[in-house]
Amino acid sequence: MIQLLQGLFDGVAMGAQYSVIVLGFVVIYRATGIINFAQGGFVLIGAYVTYNVSQTWGWNFYLALLVSILVTAGVSMVVQRILLQWVLRETVGVALLLVLWAVFYFNGWGHVSAVATAAVVGLIGYGVTRRIEQHLGTGQTKELPVFGSIMVTIGLLFVIKQIVPSIWGFSELNMGDPWGLNVTKVGGLVLSHAKLWTIGLMAAALVAFFAVNRYTKIGVAMRATHFDHEAAVAQGISLRVVFAVAFGIAGGVAALAGTTAGAGIAQLTPNLDLVVFFAFPAMILGGFDSPGGAVLGGVIIGIVQNLTKVYQPEWDLQWLGVGFDRVAVYIVMLLVLMVRPYGLFGTKEVHRV
Template identity: 25%
Template sequence: MKEKVNLVQIIVSGLISGCIYGLAALGLVLIFKTTEVANFAHGEMAMITTFVSYVFLTSYGFPYFVSLVLSLIFATIFGIVVYLVFMKRVQSAPHLNQIVLTLGLFMVFNGLAGITWGNQPFSFPEAFQGDSYKIGNVFITMNEIFIVILTLVLMLVFFVIFRFSKIGLGMQAASQDTMASELMGIKVSGVFMAAWAIGAALGGIAGMMTAPVTFLSPNMMSEILVLSFAGAVLGGFVNLPGAVFGGLLVGVFENLISYYIAPELRIVFVFLLILIILYVRPQGIFGGAKIVKKV
């Protein structure tokens, strides 16, 4: 009976972590699905947004949720600036060149954060403070409930945006055929900019949910980025619900490995799981037939 109780707690804790991975993976997949660029600077952009939130909280004394909103506004502008200043200039370059640029941005943003705020870890507050609640045989905090609700709400918002809004339909069109989208009057550069803006905001949310657990530092998102990429790959890397599901799967799986085998082997086993799934289904769990974009 004790083993069963532990197993349920491990799965629930893994789902909480998986929500964070899913949010970060959602931003990765959104940018990749729209622009076909894997943004390796995604985690560092999220980290900088989290530091900005920390400044709002400590230097200006704003309440948590005011700081959250202001930080997401910053993240949106940050994503737009990164696209306009860097990515738009290489929009027509080979995708490998664009990926290398994001790796360069990764190093630049990490270095700038270290120079600005130092490498000493900071304590970052949770959205909701308080003791754990016992639901059945599972202990869960109000902050963890908030993370789950936030993930579900964002999934619903993105479903509505992509199904019914003009910008969502434009992203779907641009992801399938860039040239045809331009001929139909869709401003592809505007769609790409929106993808970077929304992706940066999603990464920022993941960063602010991660910081209370891992402490705030320039390297806080390195492992999260790896696990988010893993979740995105499992989901198919072009499927938004698949990104969230992949993140949840990674969260539960790594928790099981940490508890029953060894914490230091969890990433090894996560990538072993990816190898097995991609061997059976190369396009990922939710990936469909490959769509070749015309440029």
């Protein structure tokens, strides 16, 4: 019994992190209709920024956490603006590709001349593409091309996974341990403070999100946009603002999850983003477009994973192999999808922007 309760507690602590990451996916999906595969990258950025501010600069841990949330939210918004709004316009995309090519090609000339040449080449490319576009009469649209955007987010994940280690290195880092190994014992149950704090912080983030979503103007605008994108535009709701806020929220919660996942006994490595592989089944389980489903899905996945770890040795299931808990979550996801193909709380028809 104690074992079960302990497994549940640990599971909820782990699941709370998944919930928050999934919330990031869901918010972006609801606003824009794309799945942001770079969410793992934001988790990584968040964790490393907290590390940098609290360890390298020696700030208070909670202050560092706050800074990290703000920074990651900002990065997420900027990336959204640049990559998903500009680059997907052919003119800017072509110009950037040319710049990249030119930087490498003319690298032998020294940095300054290479960059300058690249800028000139980029400008020429922009002008020529612009001309062709005008000639063909294809105007710019503000609509996000769904497939292209998703590909861009996948590319972004790889870019972030290269940039982060190039700044902070590949070795394991210690993010500081604000909660130590302190535990509170209730009956036979061992409640580690780190896990209590994780649950508390995640719960606070979720409550904050649901309050914003329910009571504020931007929350109403986001829900309206999700329900009927064109009618929302007709009310004067600015999609640009809604997109930016959605990416900001996703970045902020990713930083929070990344920090708690990398703090304490767990060491901080550039593989932290793999946590997203558990967020995916949680998102599908909860049903793509439901924030409530995101929370429940995350917690269920966390609990399943932990209970598998606890009971696998006990029930002589070792032959299933080490790390079977990671498979178990996908099995649960498949079982649920057989009964409810749209997830637990998903909308039946999937709308696209």
